[in-house]
Amino acid sequence: MSRLSRIRGPRPLYICAATIAGGAAYRFLQPESSNASLHPHDFAPYILVDKQPVSSTSAIFTLHDGFGVPEPDSVTEARKRGVWSVQAKQPQLQIARAYTPLPSISDEADEVDGHNLRFLIRKETGGEMSNYLHRLPEGSTIELRGPTVEYKLPQDVKEVIFLAGGTGIAPAMQIAQALQRSPGSTMHLLWANRRREECEGGLNDATVNTSGQQSSWWKGLLGLERTAAQKLPVGTPKTANKGLIVQEIEALKERSRAATGELNVQYYVDEEKSFIKPGDLARQMHTEPVDGAGSRLILISGPDGFIEYWAGKKLWVDGREVQGRLGGMLAKMDLKDWKVFKL
Ligand SMILES: Cc1cc2nc3c(=O)[nH]c(=O)nc-3n(C[C@H](O)[C@H](O)[C@H](O)COP(=O)(O)OP(=O)(O)OC[C@H]3O[C@@H](n4cnc5c(N)ncnc54)[C@H](O)[C@@H]3O)c2cc1C
Known part of the structure; x- marks a missing residue:
């Protein structure tokens, strides 16, 4: 947004x-x-x-x-x-x-x-x-x-990649909730913040780490993917050291699972020098095209600069905010059948 x-x-x-x-x-x-x-x-x-x-x-x-x-x-x-x-x-x-x-x-x-x-x-x-x-x-x-x-999700939505910056997490959480009505759907949420305090205790789910490198299975086994700031001591209760929004995202993950969907989350923190990279998106877009136009979506919400960097500027036409052409990093990527919407 x-x-x-x-x-x-x-x-x-x-x-x-x-x-x-x-x-x-x-x-x-x-x-x-x-x-x-x-x-x-x-x-x-x-x-x-x-x-x-x-x-x-x-x-x-x-x-x-x-x-x-x-x-x-x-x-x-x-x-x-x-x-x-x-x-x-x-x-x-x-x-x-x-x-x-x-x-x-x-x-x-x-x-x-x-x-x-x-x-x-x-x-x-x-x-x-x-x-x-x-x-x-x-x-x-x-x-x-x-x-x-x-923004209204298309009825036949199957997969969503959501790029959220800062408070752009709120619309991402709305989408995660709405997707619970689409059984079998998947959402990959990539949430960027300037400071760790916004997402204290947030741990990455999927098979990429936040420096954009493919994770190795042995690092996963040993728990070495987590940065020092993300690591929790053994025996730490699930909610200890977790920010309120992180706790709510984890609850959304549980609810998505119960609704036979999937919500994967990656956290990125500027002050830890971890930034969303085009490769992180490309890895989520690997699957073969699916039937139904608009069923695979990339949504972007956050400060103006964040939206512009990824997808180009939104424009004002006749007093209304419109999408504008696709620009930014996404315009340089092979998006296959993925549609982009700037919130
Ligand atoms: C659809 C939508 C949903 C939103 N949802 C949320 C949400 O859930 N949570 C949330 O926190 N925000 C949300 N926002 C943003 C929110 O609407 C406000 O824009 C935000 O709270 C800032 O408003 P403000 O009045 O405090 O700031 P403003 O007084 O409008 O100022 C905004 C910024 O611009 C600077 N500024 C002001 N005037 C000038 C000027 N003349 N020149 C240069 N800089 C200037 C200020 O210093 C400040 O940093 C949403 C926005 C939209 C459009």
Whole structure:
């Protein structure tokens, strides 16, 4: 997801003084105007019930529907098949920003907390909305509107390679959850972060290591693939030293397995000098073409620079963000029947 581009471009979410006129602005400015839950046009109040730090700059925010009404059908539908977001409003500055709800932790949690929305939110240096949200104490009201469906998975999807940078992990987790409805599907998630603190304790699954070399079976046997930072002492409980998002990814892996699918994860950390390499993708694309156009997908979500590096810039046309041509590293690779989508 070109996560900052929509505000650097035409800034469609900004409502400045000059535009406070039409119906849209009226809706935007209305305080807690409806007593329904999430709605695409009207902001609805949610209560910040929990804020769990993930790292020094990011936290998981849990928001509870202010009216305690059941989740609307639009959200239930959005959860099922793809990537979706909601917008949060900063009431003093009258700005709104998009955030991507994390998938629910478990089926049981769905039943108990049916109308909770959870977000991984990074505090951007100098960022108006993200700093505002991080300053809010528990119990505060945050107004949200949505959902906006950003991407719908094709029905016949078989395999997904997901390149995620930073908070681009949230849409990747939505896709992992949605794929649980496609038995036999496989997802290869390659998650890059600047610092280890974002993915503490995250261990690689597949047969590549993060320096892009093929792993040797004897290294696997001896556990030598793990870097010092990744190694856990013998007897360490499963969740000890694991970041909150890493724990959630591991839970998603379990749920994928139970749904006869597969979720493989590779972690990359800039400060450990491990970077996603084209060869890491090529190794996941080795299998023979399968039937069905669009059934093998490469999805990319993260900061603008990350998306541009891998797939070229997204563009603004007539006030809408569009895919733009395929550029970057992927344009130089033999993609076979794999389709690319920039989130
Ligand atoms: C569909 C979608 C989903 C998203 N989901 C998430 C999510 O789940 N989690 C998440 O954390 N984020 C997400 N984002 C990003 C989020 O919407 C915000 O863009 C982000 O929180 C920063 O907003 P802000 O108001 O804090 O920063 P802003 O105030 O808009 O500033 C952003 C950055 O630009 C810099 N900047 C601001 N103005 C200028 C200027 N004039 N010149 C140069 N630099 C400038 C700031 O210093 C800051 O680093 C998503 C974005 C989209 C489009």
